Amino acid sequence: MPPFEKSQELKPFKQRKCLATRKDEVCSIRSKFPNKLPVIVERYVREKHLPLLDKTKFLVPFELTMGQFLSLLRSKIDLSPTQTLYLMLSDHSMSCMSASMGEIYTQYRDPDGFLYITYTSQDMFGGGAALAPPC
Numbered sequence: 001m002p003p004f005e006k007s008q009e010l011k012p013f014k015q016r017k018c019l020a021t022r023k024d025e026v027c028s029i030r031s032k033f034p035n036k037l038p039v040i041v042e043r044y045v046r047e048k049h050l051p052l053l054d055k056t057k058f059l060v061p062f063e064l065t066m067g068q069f070l071s072l073l074r075s076k077i078d079l080s081p082t083q084t085l086y087l088m089l090s091d092h093s094m095s096c097m098s099a100s101m102g103e104i105y106t107q108y109r110d111p112d113g114f115l116y117i118t119y120t121s122q123d124m125f126g127g128g129a130a131l132a133p134p135c
Contacts, residue, residue, distance in 0.1 A: 013040045013056055019112055026113030033059055037105045037115060041073065044088070044120035051077055062102030066095050073119060088118045 014022070029038045036059035043050050053076055060069060066087065074085050089095055089108040105115045 012042055022112040022114060029059065036061060037101055038113065039115045039117060041117045041119060044118050050121050053077065060101045062100060064101045065097065066099050066101065066104060067097035069101060070097065079121065083121045086120050086122065088120065090116060
């Protein structure tokens with residue numbers, strides 16, 4: 001892949017497509033899949049150690065919970081057992097894991113019609129040192 005295209009991939013979705021294009025895309029998706037929600041999932045900008053997902057667009061059912069969606073994403077990202085995955089809505093809010101994606105979409109969707117979710121990670125206590133045998 002040429003360097004320009006690779007750098008385009010690293011840009012946030014909103015910077016890759018204009019507002020009108022994103023709105024048209026949402027209209028098309030919602031007409032084809034009325035029972036699904038259009039979601040964009042991207043890595044937090046400062047999280048260089050987390051891998052990128054192979055895709056950023058997801059169609060999720062209304063009734064899927066945030067916890068179930070987190071599990072789905074975690075299975076797609078290679079994390080160590082000591083890393084926690086956090087999901088942020090609209091780049092700053094966290095949500096209740098039992099809330100349905102439909103509820104979250106209603107509250108946090110962008111004016112373009114997509115729900116933007118950013119993932120980030122944090123090392124947890126109990127990593128390598130806890131697994132070492134006592135002296």
